[in-house]
Amino acid sequence: MSKLDELLRELCPNGVEYKKLGEIATVLRGASPRPIKKYITNDSDGVNWIKIGDVPVGSKYITQSEEKITKEGAEKSRYVRKGDFILSNSMSFGRPYILAIDGCIHDGWLSISNFKDVFLSDYLYYLLSSSAIQQEMKKRASFGGAVQNLNADIVKALVLPVPPIEVQSEIVRMLDSYTESVVELQRQLTAELTARKTQYSHYRDKMLTFGDDDKFKWKNLGDMCDILTGYPFDSSQFQVSGVRLMRGMNIKRGNLFFSEEINRYWNSADGLEKYLLKENDIVIAMDGSLVGKSFGIVQAEYLPLLLVQRVARIRSKQVNNRYIYHYIACRFPSYVEKKKTGGAIPHVSQKDIASFRVPIPSADVQNRIVNVLDNFEKICSDLNIGLPAEIEARQKQYEYYRDKLLTFAETGNTILSRAEQSRAEQSRAEQSRALIKLVQYVYGCVWLELGDVIVSLNTGLNPRKFFKLNTEDATNYYITIREMKDGKIVPSEKTDRMNDEARKLCNNRSNLEVGDVLFSGTGTIGETAVIEKEPSNWNIKEGVYAIKPNQTMIKPMYLRYILITDFIKKEYMKKAAGGTVQSVPMGELKKIRIPVPSLQEQNRIVGVLKQLDDLCNDLTSGLPAEIEARQKQYEYYRDKLLTFKERG
Secondary structure (H helix, E strand, C coil): CCHHHHHHHHHCCCCCEEEEHHHHCEEEECCCCCCHHHCEECCCCCEEEECHHHCCCCCCEECCCCEEECHHHHHCCEEECCCCEEEECECECCCEEEECCCEEECCCEEEEECCCCCCCHHHHHHHHHCHHHHHHHHHHHHCCCCCCCCCHHHHHCCEEEECCHHHHHHHHHHHHHHHHHHHHHHHHHHHHHHHHHHHHHHHHHHHCCCCCCCCCEEEEHHHHEEEEECECCCHHHCECCCEEEECHHHEECCEECCCCCCCCEECCCCCCHHHECCCCCEEEECECCCCCCCEEECCHHHCCEEEECCEEEEEECCCCHHHHHHHHHHHHHHHHHHHCECCCCCECCHHHHHCCEEEECCHHHHHHHHHHHHHHHHHHHHHHHHHHHHHHHHHHHHHHHHHHHCCECCCCCECCCHHHHHHHHCHHHHHHHHHHHHHHHHHCEEEEEHHHCEEEEEECCCCCCCCCCCCCCCCEEEECHHHEECEEECCCCCCCEECHHHHHHHHHHHCCCCCCEEEECECCCCCEEECCCCCCCEEECCCEEEEEECCCCCCHHHHHHHHCCHHHHHHHHCCCECCCCCECCHHHHHCCEEEEECHHHHHHHHHHHHHHHHHHHHHHHHHHHHHHHHHHHHHHHHHHHCCCCCCC
16 A cells, blocks of 8 residues: 555545635736836836746746836736746646746736645646646636636636645655656756767768868769759649658758648659659758758658759769768858858858869768768667657656546545556656666666666575474475575585475565576675576575566676676675675665666677686586596507517
8 A cells, every 4th residue: 555545544534625726725817007018127126027938948937037017017917926826828828837936917817826724835736737627727718719718717616626735745745756757857868869969960070071181082062963953833733642742841950851731742743753852862952041951861761752943952973972961961051151142031052052062082981981970860860759759758657647646536545546656656767767778779888776777686584483404394405605606506415405384485585586696695795696497496595685687677697797797796895794704785785886788788798608608617527528538548558558568
């Protein structure tokens, strides 16, 4: 049972009370002194004039106002105080904001105040933000006309659950924790995307910076490429299906974009074959505010495409077209900045494009540059697609849990099931794993605490008062460090035995499974073994740790190899405590940082190390046998050589 369940059962066993907001809070509409320009002031003692533009995107609080009004204007307006709520009845319709400043609001706002005896501010914020309340406000505001108008009466009539403050506090704690993890994930992912794009641009520019004294030719784009501008299609004849058109608005900053909102079509390409694009054609938008920055390269999945006027197509006759594309991405924007014409719509001419100079290294060098930059671009593209999707998915997941938590059944319990609560509590770990995989994808390896990549860390039992060893009915092995050899569990005739009941007691604590990594945490610290077969007739003593890896993040055999490396062993030996018999506390072992590459790389490393292990084992067992065989052979020939027929 979760803490929330316990509080609900204890404090409201008969259900949660519901009340209209107007019964427990003051809801008022803002007011505007008119004409407002008359009351705007720059005086330091002016009153904050709060507008929707003062709200940072995605913010919970209003912390400042761009403008102030006079005290006279404030008397004609609605004064609100720090801690009050305001709701917009137009832009960001119905979204709540908490005031972190005092000030005045115009008639496009509603204020909510005098609720603190009943609601925690953060609880009320989450409640008003919930999907159910937002939908209720929109439903009521839409009634009676097409234009939405959220008035004070609608907000007063909202029926809200009013659980005890202790319950509100626990819900706020849960949602704050989840919100924090979502925000942190978004921050990290966005930073990662920015860093990768910066890194890509850096390496691209370094690779594509050539001097005039470099030993290859410089050519005008027009001398080595076929440059074509598009056909002047009549926009009034555009179709909803057919052959898709490549227009300037489909090209943005190195990418091509197609959507139903902007796609336009022509009946067929008959007679227009000249304007059909091919895979790897470069396209450049010749007009617009982003002229010089609006270029892209055609992928096979985009085809067929017809080229529209004021878009240039570049198709190389003799040079790797992707090399030209990367050079355009590197140098063309600054070139166009000097060439583009002014006026209402900046543009660049076909002649300007043809005059753009490009260095031409050997075909081999071109291909190597393309290979490197294509890989960098793919990473950036994958991130650019994947990160917003990941952020959006996390936001939707957050909204789902928020709404579930804030929906109370008649019994007083939340609608959120115990399983869902558990998943919600685990969300931070899930997001961490998503981020770890992302970093592994980009960097190849990430350093993490052992506790971040395992499911559990347990140990067995010592006999003491729990059981006795080597009883008459003892048929199961009692595994200690002595039985852990070369990464395997190897019982012998000298191994202690325990009965079925004792093995069950040990397993209740250790929970041994195939894939667990055993680690000797007491005495001779650092011996390891991997459980490869079902542990049906043995279990472990206290002091032998059972580490259960999260195999979506780390492979058992890789973890075993890492734990026996000298540099990791030095780290956990620093944590060892005790006198004659030392031990590493399990909590401290979880804090040890280990390198975690991708699963593919882990498998490769394990494969190499296993081959070396097998070779060493062959040598260890094979060489003595080989020496013995050679010794016997030597003795045979020695004896033959030294055996003579006696003279008769």
